[in-house]
Amino acid sequence: MKIYFGIAGLLMVGAAGWAGMGGDPNRVPVNFTGGFETDPQDGGRPVVLVAGALGVKPQVFRDAFSRVNPARDGAPSDERVHANKDVLLAALAPYGITNDRLDEVSDHYRYRPEEGERWPTRPAKAFAILKGGEVVRFEIIDPGYGYTSAPLVGVKGMKGLRATLKLAFSADFGKNGSVKALALEKR
Structure with a gap:
């Protein structure tokens, strides 16, 4: 079944607004933009996400990673991979982080920015609640992840x-x- 709207139908939908389509005119979608910037000191790595997944503060992971000796050109040798893993685990093991968990988290957040990739994300969804045409509060429907x-x-x-x-x-x-949390700033 196809439904066609003429100009009058479109004007009616426009005049009725969101409410005429079954929505609430006092509940308007929030638009989230960005949120995927990394700290410049992290070289493009989503350190806050890696640290969060490992259950440590970002600086703990930064300190551990600062001891790693990355390959400058191309893929690292197997020896370097193992040496770097040993360095990371020596720094992170006191926080209860195992080799398996480090591998799981590293694999989950591994990405190739040069190929337009990003770590896994899901956009947040929220509504602005209006009263008298002004936003009075927000309602988070889906907090998303990966920010x-x-x-x-x-x-x-x-x-x-x-x-x-x-x-x-x-x-x-x-x-x-x-x-x-999402709240209005006090003016």
Whole structure:
């Protein structure tokens, strides 16, 4: 079955807005933009996600990784791979991190940026709740995952909206780098 709208039908939908299509005009989708920037000191690695998945602070992982001797050109030799793994495990084992967990986390967040890849992500979904045409609060529907930095928050038609967003990091890949809180900034 096909449904066609003429100009009058489109005008009616436009005039009725979101509510006329079964939606709530006081509940507007939030647009999240970005949120995948890495700290410059991390050389493009999603260190906050790796550290979160390992259950350590980012600086603990940075310190451990600073002892690694990466191959400059091409793939590292097997000897170098094992030596680097030993260095990482020596630094991370006191935090209860095993070889298997380090491999699992490393494999999960491995990506090739030169090929346009990114580590696994799922976009967050939220609604802005309006009262009198103004945003009064936010409702997070899906916190997403894989954010390394706070994404920008936008709501269509709401110029100058200022919001504070907090991320959560977790050993659970499906919660690591998720939106924990979203609130209006006080003016």
